[in-house]
Amino acid sequence: MTTGETPALPTHGTPHGHVFLGDAHSRNERRVWLVIALTVSMMVIEIVAGTIYGSMALVADGLHMSTHAAAMLITVGAYVFARKHAHNSRFTFGTGKIGDLAAFASAVILALVALLIAYESFLRLASPVPISFGEAISVAIVGLAVNLASAWLLRDDHHHPGHDHAHHDHRAAIAGGGDNNLRAAYLHVLADALTSILAIAALSLGSVYGWIWLDPVIGIVGALVIARWSWGLARDAGAVLLDYVPEGEDLPDEIRQAIEADGDRIADLHVWQVGPGHHAAIVSIATAHARPLEAYRAKVAHIHDLSHLTVEVEVQAGAA
Numbered sequence: 001m002t003t004g005e006t007p008a009l010p011t012h013g014t015p016h017g018h019v020f021l022g023d024a025h026s027r028n029e030r031r032v033w034l035v036i037a038l039t040v041s042m043m044v045i046e047i048v049a050g051t052i053y054g055s056m057a058l059v060a061d062g063l064h065m066s067t068h069a070a071a072m073l074i075t076v077g078a079y080v081f082a083r084k085h086a087h088n089s090r091f092t093f094g095t096g097k098i099g100d101l102a103a104f105a106s107a108v109i110l111a112l113v114a115l116l117i118a119y120e121s122f123l124r125l126a127s128p129v130p131i132s133f134g135e136a137i138s139v140a141i142v143g144l145a146v147n148l149a150s151a152w153l154l155r156d157d158h159h160h161p162g163h164d165h166a167h168h169d170h171r172a173a174i175a176g177g178g179d180n181n182l183r184a185a186y187l188h189v190l191a192d193a194l195t196s197i198l199a200i201a202a203l204s205l206g207s208v209y210g211w212i213w214l215d216p217v218i219g220i221v222g223a224l225v226i227a228r229w230s231w232g233l234a235r236d237a238g239a240v241l242l243d244y245v246p247e248g249e250d251l252p253d254e255i256r257q258a259i260e261a262d263g264d265r266i267a268d269l270h271v272w273q274v275g276p277g278h279h280a281a282i283v284s285i286a287t288a289h290a291r292p293l294e295a296y297r298a299k300v301a302h303i304h305d306l307s308h309l310t311v312e313v314e315v316q317a318g319a320a
Contacts, residue, residue, distance in 0.1 A: 019086045019094055025276075028154075028182045029079035032072055035150040035189065039069045042146040049139040053132035055203060055215065063116065065143075068188035071109040075185040078102030093308070096275015099181030100240040106184035107234035110191065114227040117195075121219035128216075133207035140199040147193035154186045179276040180237045187233055191226045198222045243272035251279055251305060258299045259285060267314070280308035286316045 046062030049055075082095035202218035205211055239246060252271045259266055268284035285296065290313050300306055 019096075024179070024182075025079060025083065028179065029076060029083070031153045032076040032079065032182070032185050035153050035185065036069055036072050036076065038146050038150055039065050039072065039189075039192070042143055043069060046139060046143050050136065053136040053139075055132070055136035055140075055199070059120075062143075063113075063120075065192055067109060067113050067116075068192055071106045071188050072185050074102050074105055074109075075099075075181050078181050093274045093280060096278055097240060097273070099179060099276065100237045103180035103184040103237035104234055104241065106188065107230045107237060110187065110226055110230035110233065113191065114223040114230060117219050117226070118223040121216035121223065124216035124219070125213060128212045133203050137200060137203045137207070140196050140203060144193060144196035144200065147189055147196055150189045151186065151193060154182060154189060178273075180233070180240065181276075184233055184237070187229050191222075191229065194225060195219075195222050240273050245271055251281075251303070254303055255281055255283065255300055255306065258303070259283060259296060261299070263287075264291075268312075274308060277305060278307040279305050280310075281306060282310045282312070284312045284314065286314055288316065290315050 043062055043065035046065060047059060048062075050059035050062055078098050078101070082098040085091060085095050088095070198218040198221065199215075202215045206214050238244075245252065249271075252269060255271065256266050256269065264285050264287040266283060267286040268282070270282040271279055272281075274280045283296070293311055293313070296311050296313070297309060300309060
């Protein structure tokens with residue numbers, strides 16, 4: 001029996017490194033810092049203005065921003081930690097999945113935010129208060145502008161090279177090539193933007209028709225949407241943490257087709273994500289005529305998402 005490992009991609013800087021950070025790691029880290037600065041500034045303005053003008057929608061938007069600023073600190077903290085410990089050998093497969101751990105934590109925070117908004121909105125339905133519509137609408141518009149600027153900063157303008165896997169769906173595309181950590185920050189910004197839009201709509205209709213009740217009702221609608229986003233993020237980040245291969249993911253099939261093209265048979269195959277745009281695989285090959293390990297590595301060299309490969313070859317009579 002012969003075993004061996006492929007070296008990591010040359011860009012990792014060592015013959016056999018385990019640095020599986022996303023291609024846009026540094027860029028994403030810088031942009032999240034900028035968004036935190038914008039969010040904290042607007043958070044203070046909205047909470048103060050919402051309290052003065054009596055708008056639950058505006059206060060809710062400010063509360064979103066406060067909790068989302070804290071959540072984005074988790075996001076940027078994960079980037080910093082992953083970068084600083086990228087070469088720490090105690091992380092067996094690198095620090096690429098720390099972002100998914102942070103994303104899962106952010107999903108929990110999003111769920112708590114949704115519960116808080118729903119709770120406060122139900123209280124406001126039971127005990128309506130007067131609203132200064134004009135002033136509240138003005139501040140909500142400014143808040144929306146900040147949210148849109150933050151969304152622009154967190155946009156995806158970097159595409160990971162290679163084939164298109166199932167994890168490169170529209171959700172992952174938003175987050176920068178499968179970076180659930182950046183996706184978490186983006187969803188927090190989207191939640192803020194959604195709340196701002198709903199606040200503007202509720203306040204505008206309320207000012208025209210006197211529907212004070214619409215403000216907390218819109219808050220409940222926003223809470224339901226945010227809760228749905230939270231579930232999707234928790235599901236996808238949790239799948240990465242548990243090494244789950246999503247349905248429709250074609251990487252295992254690509255590896256199998258490449259290895260078995262010349263009559264060899266894969267007896268056991270394990271594939272999992274080790275970072276944004278990076279996967280590892282353990283391949284056990286049963287063959288009647290063993291080839292050098294380099295020959296098997298060469299067969300899968302074209303698969304860009306495969307960054308770490310361990311090969312085990314077992315010679316079996318009649319296996320071919």
